Amino acid sequence: MRISETDPSGLSPEQKKIYDRITAGPRGQVRGPYHAYLLHPGVCEGVERMGHFLRFAATLSGNLRELAILTVGRHWKAEFEWFAHAPIAIREGLAEDTIEAIRVGTAPTFSNDEEAAVHGFVCSLLETGRINDDVYSDMKSRLGEDGIVELIGIVGHYTGVAMTLNSFEIVPPEGERPEFS
Template sequence: MQRIPELDPDTLSEDQKRVYDEIASGPRGGVRGPLAVWLRRPGLADRAQALGRYCRYDSSLSPRLSELAILTTARIWDAAYEWAAHVPHAEKAGLSKAVIDALKEDREPTFESEEEAVIYEVTRRLNLDRRLSDDLYQRAERVLGLERLVDLVGVLGYYSLISMTLNAFEIEVPAQFRTKT
């Protein structure tokens, strides 16, 4: 059971309503999950959703690589909501079923490209070890380039924040996502 009740859109403050409307009218199409939690603090929700919009829709990472990083992070954090919400996006972006299945089972996937392997390894090491070895950093910079590596770290930070929020407040996986995992 969720630790906090959902907000009633009819009872939002002026600041909450402004942020709610901005999020709901954007590419997400609604305010749910961690965004609904953050909306209790509209300044946090506003800034976090802007970062999320960049990380999800405007970063230099291809959707396939971004979704690999997101699913790997969700799996590390056991963030069931985020996992369920992003599996369809990962499939649409071209991440293979074999990779998704391996991640779900917490096994290291066999990757089709060195880019995927680097995304996975950087994601694991930053989330689990909280740093990158010199060798991994150099490999990531060589394979991804500095700009995409910077965006990857941003994506990982944002989706770790999402995972923390979902887990701290025990946000339940909505019914719309339950059949897709």
Template sequence: MARIPLFSPESMTDEQERVYRAVVDGPRGTVVGPLRAALHRPELADRWQRFGEILRFGTTLPARLTELAIVVTARRWNSQLEWHIHAGAGLRAGLSQDVLDAIKVGAEPIFGDAEEADIYEFARQLQQTGNVAEEVYQRIMQRWGKVGVVELAAVIGYYTLVSMTLNVHEIPLPDDVAPPLDPIPHSSAGPAHGETLPTLARCSFAPKPFSTVTVSPSARSEHAAASPKSQ
């Protein structure tokens, strides 16, 4: 049960219902998560939903990379509902189940895609230390440009806000969903400190092998005969 009253459409003020309808009629299609709490201040909820819509659905980054940054954030903050929503969205966007499973249990994810490895490491470092190493920052900048690196940092920051809001107000999972995340103890603090945030594992990058094609001697001869002498 949530710590704060959650609204049904029937119990909303006109201003709350206006924001509610804007969300339902947008790409989310439903009001879930932190917006259920934010509706206590409709002006905040309205700006929140517009900001979140841009960062989830309107960045220049591919959806699978945005969702990867979000699930790293959800895992860092043990945000059950955020993980539930975005692990599924990440899988549909093209993330592998093996990668999601590794992040979920705090193990080392092994990426066959350099883009995903860089996004993971950017998100991991920012969540773990509050900053990102220069070489990681520059790899994102080179691949996605100034806009992409700004968007990525904003996605991670925004979904940290989402995680904290979900956690502090105890916004519930759907009735038929069990909590997907088990606590992973922080490496530098024991139970006496009340610390249950995970230390996220570094990733590995294992490039996918290129497929090889065997060309018969006769085919090579035919190709040589048909090719121009100079290019």
């Protein structure tokens, strides 16, 4: 890791307020990209609130949320993102063979049409930066326009997380197997 883990005793009052909110919330601890984000309280404030909403308060079902996050993590080869979210994806009901296919970069076989549609949407957005009319129309019928905004929010947010993780070389703890190296 290019930076040190956050030492709460060395934080400014602004940083400490955010640190305390993170540790008191559902995350329970500061880890991963938050060690970097806390270096800039203004950025951390916005990123943490967006991440908290998308992960803990949004309406997209957990399996679809985690499918999108894993697809983003794989695209950017963000080791820590995968390490953190693959177990959550399993708990949220995403099939282990789907997770493995995404990890190794092959096309998953979905038994759930909604998962297949979300995966296709996310892959298209990551690969081309665009969504064609048919894919948009299909997703609108499934999630509504507000659901599309939420899904794009997940893709954008976790792309930023992946870039932060990769730039600061934030990887899983010692002893954990790298997934993409």
